[in-house]
Amino acid sequence: AQSVSQHxxxxxxxxxxSLELGCNYSYGGTVNLFWYVQYxxxxxxxxxxxxxxxxxxxxxxGFEAEFIKSKFSFNLRKPSVQxxxxxxxxxAVNAALGGGSQxxxxxGKGTKLSVKP
Amino acid sequence: xxxxxxxxxxxxxxxxxPLSLECTVEGTSNPNLYWYRQxxxxxxxxxxxxxxxxxxxxxVPQNLSASRPQDRQFILSSKKLLLSDSGFYxxxxxxxxxxxxxxxxxxxxxxxxx
Numbered sequence: 001a002q003s004v005s006q007h008x009x010x011x012x013x014x015x016x017x018s019l020e021l022g023c024n025y026s027y028g029g030t031v032n033l034f035w036y037v038q039y040x041x042x043x044x045x046x047x048x049x050x051x052x053x054x055x056x057x058x059x060x061x062g063f064e065a066e067f068i069k070s071k072f073s074f075n076l077r078k079p080s081v082q083x084x085x086x087x088x089x090x091x092a093v094n095a096a097l098g099g100g101s102q103x104x105x106x107x108g109k110g111t112k113l114s115v116k117p
Numbered sequence: 118x119x120x121x122x123x124x125x126x127x128x129x130x131x132x133x134x135p136l137s138l139e140c141t142v143e144g145t146s147n148p149n150l151y152w153y154r155q156x157x158x159x160x161x162x163x164x165x166x167x168x169x170x171x172x173x174x175x176x177v178p179q180n181l182s183a184s185r186p187q188d189r190q191f192i193l194s195s196k197k198l199l200l201s202d203s204g205f206y207x208x209x210x211x212x213x214x215x216x217x218x219x220x221x222x223x224x225x226x227x228x229x230x231x
Contacts, residue, residue: 034220036222044207044222044225046221090161092161092220105151105163105220106163107153107161107162
């Protein structure tokens with residue numbers, strides 16, 4: 001069965017610090033990968049996604065993620081965080097089953113990011 | 118553009134009472150619909166998904182049920198709530214192949230069972 005691991009439960013950074021949130025998944029086949037963000041009091045929003053092609057994906061608000069297939073990882077990065085990046089971040093994976101079919105989306109437990117001004 | 122709405126946003130219900138959370142999608146037809154739950158300290162858990170009217174698949178055996186009476190309406194229900202049903206419930210949809218499997222979420226519903 002597929003699973004997604006986000007190793008950091010809570011990350012605390014100062015503004016302008018660099019960010020890297022880890023995400024590892026377990027699935028032997030082709031996958032689609034996502035990062036979602038949930039700002040306080042708001043619903044989940046898509047940050048970025050990877051389906052195929054360039055493994056370095058750029059998303060909104062200066063975020064990027066790199067898919068490393070050999071490591072089954074899809075870590076989220078941002079060179080310089082802002083106070084407004086305080087939120088909970090979720091990594092998600094689903095299996096690309098071929099012919100346009102998809103497996104169900106599996107989420108990690110989330111990582112809370114607190115950015116101190 | 119497509120939108121998704123779910124309600125109510127917050128709900129406090131006594132143990133043993135019924136539950137009904139409703140979700141509707143606009144701007145598209147024949148979406149795949151999902152109910153997720155985010156319990157405290159845990160990740161998002163898929164509860165139900167539906168690929169068409171009247172077609173419901175359950176991922177986790179539990180005290181909840183789902184129905185899809187119309188193409189763009191998805192309802193999460195319970196006849197008798199348990200304390201363990203407390204959590205944050207998210208309705209979601211996908212558009213199919215052209216969307217690249219991206220999933221879009223509603224605003225969420227906070228359920229507290231007391």
